[in-house]
Every structure is written in structure tokens, then in C-alpha cells.
Amino acid sequence: MKRREFVKLSGAAAASIAIIPPVLQSCADNMNMNMNMGSNAVPVKEGAFTTPLTFPSVMTSNFSMQAKGNTVSLLNAQSTSVLGYTDGILGPTIKVDNGSDVSIAFQNQLSEETNVHWHGLLVPANMDGHPKDVINSGSSFNFNLPLSQRAGTYWYHPHPHGKTARQVFMGLAGFFIVNDSEEQSLNLPSGDQELLLVIQDKRIKNGQLNYSPSMDEVMTGYTGEYVLVNGRNAPFHNVSTRYYRLRILNGSTARVYNIAFSDNQSFEVIGTDGGLLAQPVTVNSLLIGPGERADILVSFKSFSVGKEVYLISRTFNGGAQGRQEFKIMKFVVNQQASDSFTVPNQLSSIQPIAPASASKTRIMKIKGMMEGMNMGSMGSGMHTINDKVYDLDRIDETVQAGATEIWEFDNSDGDEIHPMHIHGVQFQVLQRTGGRGSLIATEQGWKDTVLVMPREKVTVIMTFPQEKGVFVFHCHNLEHEDDGMMLNYEVV
Numbered sequence: 001m002k003r004r005e006f007v008k009l010s011g012a013a014a015a016s017i018a019i020i021p022p023v024l025q026s027c028a029d030n031m032n033m034n035m036n037m038g039s040n041a042v043p044v045k046e047g048a049f050t051t052p053l054t055f056p057s058v059m060t061s062n063f064s065m066q067a068k069g070n071t072v073s074l075l076n077a078q079s080t081s082v083l084g085y086t087d088g089i090l091g092p093t094i095k096v097d098n099g100s101d102v103s104i105a106f107q108n109q110l111s112e113e114t115n116v117h118w119h120g121l122l123v124p125a126n127m128d129g130h131p132k133d134v135i136n137s138g139s140s141f142n143f144n145l146p147l148s149q150r151a152g153t154y155w156y157h158p159h160p161h162g163k164t165a166r167q168v169f170m171g172l173a174g175f176f177i178v179n180d181s182e183e184q185s186l187n188l189p190s191g192d193q194e195l196l197l198v199i200q201d202k203r204i205k206n207g208q209l210n211y212s213p214s215m216d217e218v219m220t221g222y223t224g225e226y227v228l229v230n231g232r233n234a235p236f237h238n239v240s241t242r243y244y245r246l247r248i249l250n251g252s253t254a255r256v257y258n259i260a261f262s263d264n265q266s267f268e269v270i271g272t273d274g275g276l277l278a279q280p281v282t283v284n285s286l287l288i289g290p291g292e293r294a295d296i297l298v299s300f301k302s303f304s305v306g307k308e309v310y311l312i313s314r315t316f317n318g319g320a321q322g323r324q325e326f327k328i329m330k331f332v333v334n335q336q337a338s339d340s341f342t343v344p345n346q347l348s349s350i351q352p353i354a355p356a357s358a359s360k361t362r363i364m365k366i367k368g369m370m371e372g373m374n375m376g377s378m379g380s381g382m383h384t385i386n387d388k389v390y391d392l393d394r395i396d397e398t399v400q401a402g403a404t405e406i407w408e409f410d411n412s413d414g415d416e417i418h419p420m421h422i423h424g425v426q427f428q429v430l431q432r433t434g435g436r437g438s439l440i441a442t443e444q445g446w447k448d449t450v451l452v453m454p455r456e457k458v459t460v461i462m463t464f465p466q467e468k469g470v471f472v473f474h475c476h477n478l479e480h481e482d483d484g485m486m487l488n489y490e491v492v
């Protein structure tokens with residue numbers, strides 16, 4: 001719809017109410033009120049922190065996995081319908097060594113199509129879970145993943161276009177951990193002291209997960225009032241007086257967290273999406289957007305038994321988000337232990353890619369609902385990249401295999417938050433102008449997803465692998481992605 005026609009429609013909204021679908025009506029009402037931001041993130045309701053944290057099972061080599069419907073108890077032991085890649089919510093943690101070939105026999109036991117995308121892994125295009133490669137209800141597919149990349153905290157989730165957000169929200173997601181000898185040699189906290197935490201917010205109505213974004217919520221992203229860690233609302237975990245390695249994934253569809261501890265203690269950021277940083281960075285809080293990972297070290301060494309510390313999200317500047325501080329989970333120090341671990345000064349080596357080595361710079365103008373209104377049609381396709389809404393079959397960018405390129409994500413006119421993600425490659429963040437105006441700790445390493453806040457322009461540099469084929473890049477606000485904020489690029 002053209003803006004002109006839309007304005008006419010808004011003006012006539014009251015008269016034509018019967019013929020305007022409800023979603024358009026709510027949009028029109030909102031537009032009549034003002035041309036500004038829509039709703040804010042829903043306030044988080046903190047729980048009691050009396051439920052023990054649990055961890056998914058671990059898979060180490062070849063195995064089979066199903067996407068299916070399950071029933072779990074969420075919030076006061078109600079029976080809640082969820083989706084999972086095994087029993088319960090979420091999926092197994094896959095832990096493998098770099099260099100191995102992982103094969104996964106996947107079955108779709110859902111009543112609709114799905115597929116699996118290995119977020120951050122550099123796998124062949126036909127194994128990447130491109131939205132055109134869907135697996136029908138009742139069908140199977142064998143994923144063969146030849147791993148050749150750095151150790152890191154990767155993850156997996158569905159990617160069928162228009163259905164990704166709902167399927168992830170309902171529970172389909174899991175960790176994919178790659179180990180290598182470089183990381184091994186650091187002797188980072190492991191075993192009981194290495195905790196994988198996926199943070200996700202859910203809206204829950206009458207004991208059931210409720211995914212029903214309004215038009216406002218397609219714009220801001222769908223947020224929930226309950227924050228879950230590993231599928232548990234408001235959990236606690238017992239720790240001893242030692243260092244812990246927390247590998248955190250923001251698996252929410254749209255909510256951004258500003259991770260911190262309730263006693264305001266500092267912590268060390270040691271890794272990000274694509275593995276370890278070169279050196280640890282000490283911070284007191286850390287912003288993590290949907291799809292991003294943070295690998296941190298936190299010390300409980302100075303605490304006495306009985307001490308309780310919360311992992312919290314602090315307020316931040318983020319348009320419709322960041323206005324509330326809330327607790328995410330509780331750590332309870334329940335045991336005295338000695339720990340001789342010291343944080344290494346050097347974690348890994350990262351060769352910066354020289355901007356001069358880039359053969360091309362591509363500008364990606366990302367537009368939210370307000371900026372894109374005259375471009376897309378109402379009801380869907382309100383979020384665009386270079387004024388385009390996703391088309392499965394259209395190739396939007398063509399990249400030479402092995403080429404080094406700079407991509408600029410330009411949200412300088414925008415009021416929405418866009419965590420931008422590129423499949424099939426790991427990049428380095430060169431700079432951020434506007435908005436926060438600088439890079440944060442996790443942006444000093446290899447990344448596959450970068451948070452572009454309102455008014456920001458972020459440039460990244462990457463060398464594409466030799467692997468040819470079609471991959472996508474998109475906003476990892478999954479409401480925006482499903483709305484079409486995604487393009488195809490082909491490596492030739």
C-alpha cells in the first residue's frame with residue numbers, strides 16, 4: 001500500500017471498520033494516535049526463584065532428534081503444551097570437537113513444516129536450514145555437518161519463513177557447542193562450573209504459552225512477562241565459592257537483556273558468538289540481543305555460604321525496551337571450596353581483518369514499520385532491508401567465494417531495535433556510529449549477530465568461505481524476520 005492510500009484509509013477508519021481486518025484496524029488506530037513508537041515491552045513478573053535450574057541432555061556424536069509437541073509443567077505445575085527437540089521444552093545440547101562430522105537424523109513430528117538452522121556454524125548451504133529447505137510434517141532429513149571452525153557457543157533453531165518466531169517461542173532451540181584444543185589448553189572452568197544458560201521470555205495465559213503478536217508487537221517485537229532460563233521460570237542454582245563460566249544465549253524472539261549481577265560485581269567477558277575473545281574484558285553489565293551469545297567468567301570466591309546473588313537485567317536506552325530492571329535467576333552459595341583458577345590474560349588470537357582488504361562495501365538500509373510504511377504492504381512486510389521484503393526465490397546480493405567485504409547496517413533513521421544476523425560466515429564489527437557510538441566487549445571478537453539499536457549504523461567486515469550456495473541474512477528479532485526483514489545472498 002502506498003502512503004497516500006494508507007492516509008486515506010486511516011481517515012476513513014471509523015466508517016470502514018467492518019471491512020478492515022482487526023490487525024489493520026489496530027494499526028490504523030495506533031497511527032491515528034501518533035506516528036510514534038507503539039507499545040513498550042511488557043513488564044516482567046519476577047517469580048519466587050524456588051525452582052531448581054535444569055540442563056538439557058548432552059549429545060556428543062551421531063544421533064537422532066525429533067521436533068515434537070510435549071507437555072511440561074511451567075509456573076505452578078500447570079500442564080503446558082510446548083515444543084521440543086526431545087522430551088520437554090528446548091533441545092539437547094550438542095557438544096562436539098572441531099574437525100568432526102556430525103550427523104543428525106531429524107524427524108519432523110510437528111503438524112506443520114519446520115527445518116533446523118545451525119546458527120553460527122559454517123556448514124554447506126544445503127545443510128544450513130535455508131527457509132526454502134523445509135521438512136514437511138511427518139518427513140525426515142539427515143543433516144551432515146562437517147565442522148571446521150573455532151570453538152564457540154553456537155545454537156540451533158527452526159527457520160521456516162513466517163513460522164520461525166512461533167516455533168522458537170514454543171520451545172524449539174538448543175545449544176551447539178564446538179570445542180577445540182586452543183580453548184582446551186586454557187583450562188577454563190568446566191564440569192559443574194560451566195553453565196549453559198538460554199534466556200527466553202514467554203507470554204503465558206491460563207497456563208499455556210501464548211504467541212499472538214498484535215501489529216504493535218510485530219513492530220516492537222513480542223515480549224513476555226515471564227523470563228525463563230533453560231525452560232524454567234525464575235530458577236535458582238547452587239554454587240560453590242569458585243569461578244564459574246556462564247555461556248549465555250539470548251534465545252528470546254525480541255527481548256534484549258542488559259546482563260549484570262544484583263551485587264553489582266564485575267565479571268569477565270571471555271567470548272562471544274564465534275568463540276573466545278583475544279583478551280578478557282571486565283564489565284559490570286553487558287547488553288545481549290536476540291540470537292547473540294556471551295561467554296563470561298564470574299567469581300563467587302569472596303562469598304560466604306548462604307549468600308544469594310541474582311543474575312539480573314539492568315535498564316538501558318533502547319526505545320520500547322530497557323525501562324525495567326528485573327531478576328533473571330538466583331545463585332545460592334551453598335558450599336565452601338578452594339579454587340586456584342586465575343583468569344588468563346590471553347585467551348586466543350584474533351587477526352583483525354583490514355578494511356583496506358575489502359573488495360566491496362554494501363549498504364543495508366534497515367527499515368522498521370514507521371520508516372518502511374510507504375514501501376511494504378500493510379499487515380505484513382512492514383520491515384524491510386533496502387526497501388525489500390523477503391522473497392524465497394529472489395537473490396538479493398551476490399558475493400564472490402572467498403571475498404572480503406564490508407557491510408553496513410544502517411538504522412540511523414529508525415526507532416526500533418534490530419539484531420542483524422548473517423548466515424554462513426563470522427564477521428568482525430568495525431564500528432558503530434550514532435546511538436551508543438562505540439563497541440561493547442562482545443563485539444571485540446568474531447560475531448554472527450550484531451545489535452543495531454535505534455539511530456545506529458554498524459559496519460562489519462568478513463571474509464566469505466569458499467562454500468558456494470544461497471544463504472540468508474536477517475533481523476533476529478523473530479517478529480521482524482517473519483514479517484520479511486530478511487534477504488538472500490548467493491556465494492558464487
Ligand code: C2O
Pocket residue numbers: 117119157159291421423472474476
Ligand atoms: Cu538464528 Cu537465521 O538465525
Ligand code: CU
Pocket residue numbers: 117118119120421422423
Ligand atoms: Cu543463523
Ligand code: CU
Pocket residue numbers: 383416417418419475476477480481485
Ligand atoms: Cu528488526
